[in-house]
Amino acid sequence: MKPTRKDITPGSRVAIVQKQDQRTSRKTEGVVQDILTKSPMHPHGIKVRLETGEVGRVQEIISSPA
Numbered sequence: 001m002k003p004t005r006k007d008i009t010p011g012s013r014v015a016i017v018q019k020q021d022q023r024t025s026r027k028t029e030g031v032v033q034d035i036l037t038k039s040p041m042h043p044h045g046i047k048v049r050l051e052t053g054e055v056g057r058v059q060e061i062i063s064s065p066a
Contacts, residue, residue: 002045003061008035011065016048016056028054029062 008014015027030050037046045057 003058005040005046013062014058015060016058018056
């Protein structure tokens with residue numbers, strides 16, 4: 001089950017899959033800067049922008065902000 005929009009907040013540490021990595025499912029870890037998906041759920045994961053500028057869909061939440 002993929003995380004929903006309400007589970008993700010800016011500052012959360014997450015693992016995303018970027019567009020170019022969708023075939024291999026290679027995950028990139030980072031801290032959420034912006035949530036780009038407007039709907040509460042998405043079958044492929046909520047799209048976010050990390051603080052590094054990378055964009056991808058959240059596969060798992062590693063930790064929530066303190």
